[in-house]
Amino acid sequence: TDAGGRLVLTTTTPSVATVAPSEVTLVNGPQGYVDMLVPFTLTGIAGGSTILQVQAYSPGVPTPFISVYANVTVIECPATLTFEGEPDRQSKLAVLYRFRDGVLSRDPQGLEYIRDFYQHAWEGSFLLLRHPALRDQTLAVLSSVLPAIAVVAQGRRAVLTATDLANIEALLQAYSAYASPALQVTLQRLLYDLNDGQTLSRFGFVPARRR
DSSP, X not given: OOTXXXXXXXXXXXXTOEEESSEEEOOXXXXXXXXXXXXXXXESOOSEEEEEEEEEEOTTOSSOSEEEEEEEEEOOOHHHHHTTTOTTHHHHHHHHHHHHHHTGGGSXXXXXXXXXXXXXXXXXXXXXXXXXXXXXXXXXXXXXHXXXXXXXXXXXXXXXXXXXXXXXXXXXXXXXXXXXXXXXXXXXXXXXXHTOHHHHHHTTEEEOOOO
């Protein structure tokens, strides 16, 4: 009944964070009621919290008929959190960035992996913060395979041992045990690709044969 109305999005700390779009028109979905999926971007907040306010207005009415508040907390990405406190944290992250920008971003499937990573980054960080054992496992696996990733980022091929592959698989399964359904779907796809030697070879890795 409120199609043609609007949503107004603001933050309670405009000097720290702003939101775009700031206004969205309400439209009817195929079932005859308002059914919308609207992406929005918070800008200016690098870490910490702010409050997002969403107000809904009926057509031609100057006061909102509903106001919703949401606490928004910005946390670091999973890779940054994983290496938190490590003495060589920046150099390890630099290796991952070089692999992302120099290898993954140059391949359509690699771009999908990048998209999936950032789509689920918030949930990944949340799981790392909530489950310290998962963070320890992630740190151990990443530290183990980082030399191979560094070699590939330099344009050469690198071997992933059977132990490496088993550890990566176990890590993906550990995330899946806590993950949302959407993240579980992505993790299952990664597990499939992990066992597909052609996919690993596509990105410069030589997978050892598993017994």
